[in-house]
Amino acid sequence: MSKDKLLHVDRVTVSFHVGGFIAGGRLLAVNNVSFSLEADRPEIFAIAGESGSGKTTLARVLLHDLEPTQGRVIFEGRDLATIKRRGDAMEFMRKVQPVFQNPFETFSPLRRVEDYLFETAIQFGRARNRRAAAPIVDEALHQVGLSLEEVRQRYPHELSGGQIQRVSVARALIPQPHLILADEPVSMVDASLRMSIVNLFRKLRDEQRVSVVYITHDLATAYYISDRIAIMLRGVVVESGPVEQVLGAPLHPYTRLLQESVPKPVVTEREQWARPINLGAMEVKEYGRVGCKFAGRCPHVMEICKHAEPPTLEVEGRAVKCFLYDEGAGPSNQPSLSSGKL
Amino acid sequence: MPLLQVEHLRAYYRTQVYGISRSVRAVDDVSLELFENEIYGIAGESSCGKTTLIKVISGTVKPPLRIESGHVLYDFGAFQVDMTKIDPEELRQTVRWKEISYVMQGSMSVLNPVRKIIRTFEDIVRTHQGIPNKKFFLEQTRDHVMRLGLPPDVLNLYPHQLSGGMRQRVAIALATIFQPSLIIADEPTTALDVVVQRGVLQMLKEIQAESGNTVLLVTHDLAIHANVADRVGIMYAGRIVEEAPTQVIFTAPRHPYTQHLIRSLPMIGDKSVKESLSGAPPNLANPPSGCRFHPRCPLAIDRCRTETPAMVHLSHQHRVACHLVTEGVE
Numbered sequence: 001m002s003k004d005k006l007l008h009v010d011r012v013t014v015s016f017h018v019g020g021f022i023a024g025g026r027l028l029a030v031n032n033v034s035f036s037l038e039a040d041r042p043e044i045f046a047i048a049g050e051s052g053s054g055k056t057t058l059a060r061v062l063l064h065d066l067e068p069t070q071g072r073v074i075f076e077g078r079d080l081a082t083i084k085r086r087g088d089a090m091e092f093m094r095k096v097q098p099v100f101q102n103p104f105e106t107f108s109p110l111r112r113v114e115d116y117l118f119e120t121a122i123q124f125g126r127a128r129n130r131r132a133a134a135p136i137v138d139e140a141l142h143q144v145g146l147s148l149e150e151v152r153q154r155y156p157h158e159l160s161g162g163q164i165q166r167v168s169v170a171r172a173l174i175p176q177p178h179l180i181l182a183d184e185p186v187s188m189v190d191a192s193l194r195m196s197i198v199n200l201f202r203k204l205r206d207e208q209r210v211s212v213v214y215i216t217h218d219l220a221t222a223y224y225i226s227d228r229i230a231i232m233l234r235g236v237v238v239e240s241g242p243v244e245q246v247l248g249a250p251l252h253p254y255t256r257l258l259q260e261s262v263p264k265p266v267v268t269e270r271e272q273w274a275r276p277i278n279l280g281a282m283e284v285k286e287y288g289r290v291g292c293k294f295a296g297r298c299p300h301v302m303e304i305c306k307h308a309e310p311p312t313l314e315v316e317g318r319a320v321k322c323f324l325y326d327e328g329a330g331p332s333n334q335p336s337l338s339s340g341k342l
Numbered sequence: 343m344p345l346l347q348v349e350h351l352r353a354y355y356r357t358q359v360y361g362i363s364r365s366v367r368a369v370d371d372v373s374l375e376l377f378e379n380e381i382y383g384i385a386g387e388s389s390c391g392k393t394t395l396i397k398v399i400s401g402t403v404k405p406p407l408r409i410e411s412g413h414v415l416y417d418f419g420a421f422q423v424d425m426t427k428i429d430p431e432e433l434r435q436t437v438r439w440k441e442i443s444y445v446m447q448g449s450m451s452v453l454n455p456v457r458k459i460i461r462t463f464e465d466i467v468r469t470h471q472g473i474p475n476k477k478f479f480l481e482q483t484r485d486h487v488m489r490l491g492l493p494p495d496v497l498n499l500y501p502h503q504l505s506g507g508m509r510q511r512v513a514i515a516l517a518t519i520f521q522p523s524l525i526i527a528d529e530p531t532t533a534l535d536v537v538v539q540r541g542v543l544q545m546l547k548e549i550q551a552e553s554g555n556t557v558l559l560v561t562h563d564l565a566i567h568a569n570v571a572d573r574v575g576i577m578y579a580g581r582i583v584e585e586a587p588t589q590v591i592f593t594a595p596r597h598p599y600t601q602h603l604i605r606s607l608p609m610i611g612d613k614s615v616k617e618s619l620s621g622a623p624p625n626l627a628n629p630p631s632g633c634r635f636h637p638r639c640p641l642a643i644d645r646c647r648t649e650t651p652a653m654v655h656l657s658h659q660h661r662v663a664c665h666l667v668t669e670g671v672e
Binding site for chain 2: 163217276
């Protein structure tokens with residue numbers, strides 16, 4: 001694979017075994033997902049979806065925490081499956097750093113937060129001892145609007161939710177990563193502080209030239225910071241492309257429902273939001289559905305959607321996985337197996 | 343007379359550990375009125391006292407929480423009640439579920455995990471009203487559930503067999519079985535996905551419109567208030583700092599905190615840079631003097647540091663507690 005790609009996700013599928021020994025089945029948590037990030041163009045790539053859409057499973061694959069059942073993840077020219085030795089794993093971890101949802105779970109309540117920062121600096125070889133690490137730690141904290149003075153000797157409960165989440169971003173910056181993978185980084189942070197974290201990712205992209213994979217269920221912040229977005233439903237990417245297009249004028253019926261359902265903080269769209277929606281059919285198991293996963297509650301459902309997997313089509317500058325945009329759609333059409341490549 | 347009148351309510355958590363007493367002033371001088379047939383939204387960040395206020399309003403005050411002063415007066419038409427003085431037995435028999443019901447965030451804690459949903463309905467109806475005729479009760483419950491648009495089969499399922507959204511709708515069905523005057527909904531959709539959230543809130547709104555009762559909706563998500571509430575009260579550090587009809591809160595907020603909150607909300611279709619407030623919400627065990635927002639307020643003047651601003655009416659329905667705004671109005 002070419003070296004000019006920072007991250008290349010190639011038809012990744014993850015399946016889990018569910019149920020009992022005899023009557024068990026397979027659940028495709030991530031189903032044939034492909035996308036890539038360019039090396040020379042830092043960007044924020046959002047992966048959005050509701051609970052159970054496979055976002056976090058995909059994140060685990062990208063962090064080399066979980067082997068995909070099928071497909072490959074290539075980071076800077078290296079297939080993650082070939083990373084076996086500890087040295088290689090450390091090198092990978094240095095370049096790809098995570099930020100997790102709940103900062104109070106990331107940090108042990110019994111340890112001072114600065115210890116994590118010093119440890120990271122020493123472990124990844126940026127400093128030999130604590131004294132040498134201090135300026136590095138301080139610099140990382142300055143990038144997130146804090147300083148070593150402010151967090152020195154402090155335990156997690158002595159910092160506010162916004163502060164401690166910024167510390168976890170600072171920790172991720174210490175190894176000078178090329179990619180940050182943030183899994184719901186703001187959902188535990190209060191509204192008045194949320195934007196400080198979100199703006200931080202924007203600053204990292206523009207000033208440090210770090211790419212960010214931003215995993216979230218919050219479409220409003222995803223629109224605000226990301227350049228491109230992929231919308232997931234039951235393990236499948238249903239629509240992906242530039243965020244202005246995908247969320248500004250969604251084409252896939254699921255993206256449309258999702259975008260419409262996000263309540264807007266304005267009083268002028270109350271009537272549109274109050275338009276009744278059908279929840280009854282949602283309770284069915286959509287993972288096991290053959291064909292389009294959204295067919296059970298799609299207002300435009302056609303016969304073909306129920307038994308054939310929709311092809312991924314290039315429409316108006318984005319990729320859409322829907323038969324509605326397939327000109328030759330009909331029962332005779334062979335379902336395409338290729339998934340969306342961005 | 344309004345359905346509920348809260349007057350200068352103070353409720354503190356008082357603890358004593360090794361002889362050191364400590365009080366957390368979670369609700370400090372809150373006054374508000376709820377009228378019949380309205381949806382009143384309370385918004386605020388975590389640990390601003392929203393949930394404590396609800397505990398007092400719903401009459402579930404337990405130590406270390408104590409009511410220090412103030413009144414919580416209900417007028418249910420047939421009778422009046424002061425929540426700060428009511429006898430617990432009377433509260434259980436005449437008020438709880440019948441007049442005031444409660445929908446909370448995780449409805450798993452309302453539904454008994456080892457019994458079918460219908461048994462939970464039975465428990466509540468038996469405790470608060472009695473079931474003289476089992477068949478009639480089953481019919482009534484079935485009708486009630488169907489009227490809310492839920493499949494009646496859910497009554498014969500166990501809670502774990504339902505999805506989060508369905509459980510939350512069952513919790514709303516439980517809360518409305520006696521047609522209460524007031525439904526308190528505390529973050530009813532916080533753990534739900536946006537599409538399900540929309541469905542659950544639509545249901546709550548429909549019930550309210552149909553029966554004309556009052557809903558007190560508490561959530562930190564201002565976008566929900568924009569779409570659901572008739573009036574909104576903004577809480578900060580144990581106090582209500584601004585209260586106005588939803589339209590006014592979102593188009594012409596006056597308190598610097600509200601203004602900031604509204605301005606910083608991200609929205610699809612808007613990529614302009616949003617700024618965040620500096621600092622963090624204060625610790626209520628040791629709140630700042632004067633206006634509790636002053637350490638974070640970009641407009642603070644000397645008076646804000648020493649003097650607590652009073653709630654002042656700017657117009658009939660718009661109240662705000664800020665020296666800068668109310669200086670000329672008093």
